[in-house]
Amino acid sequence: xxxxxxNTSGQQTTKPPPATRLNPHSAQLLVxxxxxxxxxxxxxxxxxGGILLIEEDRQTDYSSTLLSYFASQAIAAxxxxxxxxxxxxxxxxxxxxxxxxxxxxxxxTSGLNDTPPVRNTSDESMKIAWRYQNLPRIDxxxxxxxxxKTKESSALTGVHEVSFCERFDLSLRISxxxxxxxxxxxxxxxxxxxxxxxxxxxxxxxxxxxxxAQLVEDRFSSLKxxxxxxxxxxxxxxxxxxxxxxxxxxxxxxxxxxxxxxxGILRYSFAVCVVSFPGxxxxxxxxxxxxxxxxxxxxxxxxxxxxxxxxxxxxxxxxARQNIPAAAAAGDYHxxxxxxxxxxxxxxxASMGRLSLLHSGGxxxxxxxxxxxxxxxxxxxxxxxxxxxxxxxxxxxKDESKxxxxxxxxxxxxxxxxGRSDPLEF
Numbered sequence: 001x002x003x004x005x006x007n008t009s010g011q012q013t014t015k016p017p018p019a020t021r022l023n024p025h026s027a028q029l030l031v032x033x034x035x036x037x038x039x040x041x042x043x044x045x046x047x048x049g050g051i052l053l054i055e056e057d058r059q060t061d062y063s064s065t066l067l068s069y070f071a072s073q074a075i076a077a078x079x080x081x082x083x084x085x086x087x088x089x090x091x092x093x094x095x096x097x098x099x100x101x102x103x104x105x106x107x108x109t110s111g112l113n114d115t116p117p118v119r120n121t122s123d124e125s126m127k128i129a130w131r132y133q134n135l136p137r138i139d140x141x142x143x144x145x146x147x148x149k150t151k152e153s154s155a156l157t158g159v160h161e162v163s164f165c166e167r168f169d170l171s172l173r174i175s176x177x178x179x180x181x182x183x184x185x186x187x188x189x190x191x192x193x194x195x196x197x198x199x200x201x202x203x204x205x206x207x208x209x210x211x212x213a214q215l216v217e218d219r220f221s222s223l224k225x226x227x228x229x230x231x232x233x234x235x236x237x238x239x240x241x242x243x244x245x246x247x248x249x250x251x252x253x254x255x256x257x258x259x260x261x262x263x264g265i266l267r268y269s270f271a272v273c274v275v276s277f278p279g280x281x282x283x284x285x286x287x288x289x290x291x292x293x294x295x296x297x298x299x300x301x302x303x304x305x306x307x308x309x310x311x312x313x314x315x316x317x318x319x320a321r322q323n324i325p326a327a328a329a330a331g332d333y334h335x336x337x338x339x340x341x342x343x344x345x346x347x348x349x350a351s352m353g354r355l356s357l358l359h360s361g362g363x364x365x366x367x368x369x370x371x372x373x374x375x376x377x378x379x380x381x382x383x384x385x386x387x388x389x390x391x392x393x394x395x396x397x398k399d400e401s402k403x404x405x406x407x408x409x410x411x412x413x414x415x416x417x418x419g420r421s422d423p424l425e426f
Contacts, residue, residue, distance in 0.1 A: 014226055014228070014229075014230065014231065014232065015229070015230070015231035015232075016029070016231070016232075017029070017079075017231060017232045017233055017234045017270060018077055018078050018079075018162040018231070018233070018234075019031065019032065019073075019076075019077030019078070019079070019162045019163065019164055019165075019234075020048070020164070020234065021044070021045070021164055023043070023044055023045075023047070023355075024355075025347065025355070026345065026346045026347040027346070028047045028048070028345050028346050028347075029047065029048040029270075030044050030045030030046065030047055030048070031045055031046055031048060031073075031077075031079075031234055031236070031272055032045050032046070032073055032077075032164050032165035033045070033046050033052070033066070033069060033070055033073065033274070034066075034069030034070050034071075034072055034073035034165065034166070034168065035066065035069050035165075035377055035378070035379070036165050037358070037378050037379035037380070038066070038303075038379055039165060040355075040356050040357050040358055040379075041303075041337070041339065041356060041358060041368065041379060042301060042342065042343060043342065043343065043350060043355045043356055044355045045164070046272055046274070046301070046343070047272070047300070047343050047345045048234065048270055048271070048272050049222075049266045049267050049268070049269060049270075049271065049272065049345065050266065050272060050273075050300035050301065050343050050345055051259070051262065051263055051266065051272075051273045051274075051275060051298075051299045051300050051301070052272075052273070052274045052275070052299070052300070052301045052302075052303070052343075053275050053276075053277055053295070053296065053299040053301065053302045053303070053341075054066055054067075054274065054275065054276045054277065054303055054304075054305065055276075055277050055279040055302065055303070055304040055305065055340070056241070056276055056277060056278045056279065056280070056305065057280070057305050057306060057307045057335070058280040059307070059309055060305075060307040060309055060335075062305045062307060062334070062335065062370070062372060062377075063276045063305055064095075064240075064276075065170070065372065065377050066274075066276075066305075066377070067238055067240060067274065067276060068095050068096050068097055069097065069168060069377065070236065070238055070274050071083065071092065071095075071096050071236070071238055072096045072097050072098075072099075072166070072168055072174060073165065073166060073168075073236075074182070074234075074236040075096070075174065075178055075179070075182045075184075076099065076162075076166040077162055077166075077234070078162065078182075078233070079233060079234040079235065079236050080182075080183040080184075080185070080215075080219075080220075080233060080234070080235050080236065081182065081183070081184045081185070081235075081236050081238065082184075082185040082186075082187070082211075082212065082215060082235065082236070082237045082238065083184065083185070083186050083187070083188065083238045083240070084187050084188065084192070084208050084211075084237070084238065084239045084240065085187075085188035085189065085192075085239075085240040085241070086188065086189075086192050086193070086204055086240075086241070086244065086246035086247050087189075087240065087241050087244055087246050088188070088189055089188055089189040089190075090186050090188045090189070092174065092179050092184070093173060093174060093176055093179060094173065096173065096174040096179075097168040097169060097170045097172060097173065097174065098168065098169055098172030098173050098174045098175065099166055099167065099168060099169070099172070099174075100166075100167040100168060100169040100172075100375075168376070169375045169376070170373075170374065170375050170376060170377070171374055171375050185211075185215065187207075187208065187211055192204065192207065192208070193246075195207050196248070202248050203248060203249055203250055203254070204246070204247045204248045204249065205247065205249050205254045205255065205257070205258040206250075208239070208258070209258055209261055209262060209265075212237060212262065212265065213265055215235060215271075216235065216265055216266070216269045216271055219233070219235075220232075220233070220234075220235045220269045220270045220271050221268060221269055221270075222268050222269055222270055223268055232270050233270070234270055234271070234272065235269070235270065235271035235272070236271070236272055236273075236274075237271060237272070237273040237274070238273075238274055239273065239274070239275045239276070240276050241276055241277075241278055242255065242258075242275050242276065242277050243255045243277055243278065243281070243282070243295075244278055244281065245281075252291075255291075255295065256291070256294055256295065256298065259295065259298040259299065260298055263298060263299075263300075275299070277295065279292055279304070296340055296341060299341065300341070300343045300344070300345060301341055301342055301343040302339075302340035302341040303337060303338065303339055303340065304337070304338040304340055305335060305336075305337060305370070306335050306336045306337075306338060307334055307335035308333070308334060308335050309334075309335075332371075333369040333370065333371055333380075333382065334369075334370055334371055334372050335369065335370055336368065336369050336370075336382065337368040337369060337370050337379055338368075339368070358379070358380075358381055367381060367382050368380070368381060368382060369381075369382035
């Protein structure tokens with residue numbers, strides 16, 4: 001054994017930002033989108049310094065649900081939030097979902113939960129197929145089982161750790177105290193229009209880009225060193241309906257210039273951006289314009305929400321679905337989730353195939369569907385419904401089966417006589 005050892009007593013490493021984790025394959029820092037199933041689809045989360053593009057549907061507003069999850073996760077993790085919306089004013093207390101539990105990273109004052117979570121021990125001894133025993137599990141709430149074990153251990157050891165992804169309830173709304181305690185920058189509605197007219201000659205893209213560049217340069221640039229022992233924070237940028245009619249640019253290529261410069265700013269920063277894009281506005285006779293493909297190329301990850309109501313459903317079908325009882329409609333999917341592009345930062349291949357549970361079996365990337373329930377939004381592998389449906393009785397009653405056989409002559413097969421029950425039938 002060598003007697004020379006490296007002296008590391010005087011060195012202090014920088015703490016990682018809260019509510020982040022490293023990608024084991026690319027060593028990329030990841031943050032959560034707020035939806036555990038969407039994090040799984042992206043390969044563990046959204047990489048810091050990247051852009052996620054959500055292509056909106058034609059007649060529905062499911063993309064706003066994903067954006068609300070993203071904003072609530074920022075507040076829960078203590079990250080700074082910047083919201084840009086040129087279409088309308090932003091009212092966070094009416095749009096963001098609340099937490100499913102009363103104790104979380106922002107509301108806990110002592111840093112510890114009063115009662116540690118208790119997991120049923122019967123689940124640990126559950127017998128399953130041997131090939132699935134070593135795989136991580138996602139429970140019914142959509143939470144990663146391994147992250148739950150981290151929460152339980154932190155509660156028992158007395159060290160509080162901000163969870164990577166909180167659990168949210170769409171039936172609840174975020175409290176005003178959490179919004180006041182968070183650092184939020186809003187540039188929306190009339191304020192955005194007036195700012196762009198005063199300083200940038202009416203160019204909305206230049207106004208938004210200048211504001212984002214200033215935020216990143218002040219506190220979130222990765223090129224600036226930090227004090228030893230200090231921790232960095234994450235800036236979450238949320239841009240709603242980029243490229244809609246309210247966005248004014250100098251020419252038709254302003255949106256491409258904006259995304260190209262935005263990606264260059266985020267690459268050297270501790271910031272992440274989620275953009276919703278109304279792709280149906282860029283269509284000519286039902287065919288998308290070539291600029292849409294260029295917009296997708298300038299983003300790091302692209303997903304498309306294709307709802308059943310907004311594609312091939314007629315207005316009469318939409319009204320008919322609203323009259324279906326809640327019990328019958330609870331098991332229906334609301335649309336497909338198409339993966340157009342996966343994040344590949346600092347890597348040549350996407351890590352979704354090795355880290356995703358939904359695609360661990362080698363399935364296609366376009367067999368995913370989403371549900372919007374009363375309390376949560378989830379992404380699942382699409383399966384065809386049971387033949388005949390769940391509301392239809394496929395097995396007739398005893399009296400009905402006998403009368404049907406007598407009139408229809410059923411049972412005249414091998415070893416049976418017409419009008420009598422078949423002894424081989426069971």
